[in-house]
Amino acid sequence: MYYLGIDIGGTNTKIGLISEDYKIITLCKFPTGNNVLNSLIEEIQSLFNQHYITGIGVGVAGLVNSEGTVIESPNIPSLNKVPIASIFREKFNVPIKVENDAKVSTIGEAHFGEGLGIRRFILLTLGTGIGGGLYEGQRLIKFPMEVGHMSIEYQGKLCSCGNSGCLEMYASAKAIKETLIEKIEDGEHSQAKQLYEGNFYKISSEDVYKLALDGDNLSRQVLKNAGKALGAGIANLINIFAPDKIILTGGLSRAKNIYIETAINEAKKRALKGLSETVEIVQSQRIDSAGVLGAVFLLRNQ
Secondary structure, three states: OEEEEEEEOOOEEEEEEEEOOOOEEEEEEEEOOOOHHHHHHHHHHHHHHHOOEEEEEEEEOOEEOOOOOEEEOOOOHHHOOOOHHHHHHHHHOOOEEEEEHHHHHHHHHHHHOOOOOOOEEEEEEEOOOEEEEEEEOOEEEOOOOOHHHOEOOOOOOEOOOOOEOEOHHHHOHHHHHHHHHHHHHOOOOOHHHHHHHHOHHHOOHHHHHHHHHOOOHHHHHHHHHHHHHHHHHHHHHHHHHOOOEEEEEOHHHHOHHHHHHHHHHHHHHHOOHHHHOOOEEEEOOOOOOHHHHHHHHHHHOO
């Protein structure tokens, strides 16, 4: 008997086949794309044909209501207003639970990762967008925690959510890519112009990080500025919630040098001394698995 844990992010989607004792049997990852729902149904059906599956837990980047409908997903607009839970329930006839992706990752870290035994911690998902979760007293605190949409710049860049100056517009993978492209368009030099046969519009945040490590000054500058923006956001969270630990996860959290180091230094510098000295800021060891495990845990304990 198995469960499926699904983690739908702005860039990639992960599906884990999970045993009753929370062992990951298989884990596959594919680009989210513009038609992720149909791709998911095909992948899930294939797994149902091979295994006895008794439930599906889903985490999705965006606001999700209690019925399992995506209210809004700024980075996956094709899922806006989509009733994922009812679609999957009708199609596969098993229990379904759908929740925000950062929240299921927070639950995954609390029970299987860096959050084990921690009184109060905040998880930040760093990817196409930026999400968050707050865990305290052995339970997920049900705040929206749309961290990526906190305003850090008055009259700043317009965000897809309709606000301006959101953290996501300065510190996310999408922001890093777009900022480098803008600077190249303005005539600044970068080795990125040599990638993809000169079509630098195809670069990814991973490319920017690799270029920075290889000595590309513009890429390094863009990553440091993004790290400073993230650090400002983290300092706000420290000042408001006083967590014991902040866990960084998502694909962008792998950019430990430059981006993450800058963010941690900036956060410690900006947050109130009495609070910054006691918080531990760490990189997740379950970047690809916390979400799928947390989705299944939430399903089984709802």
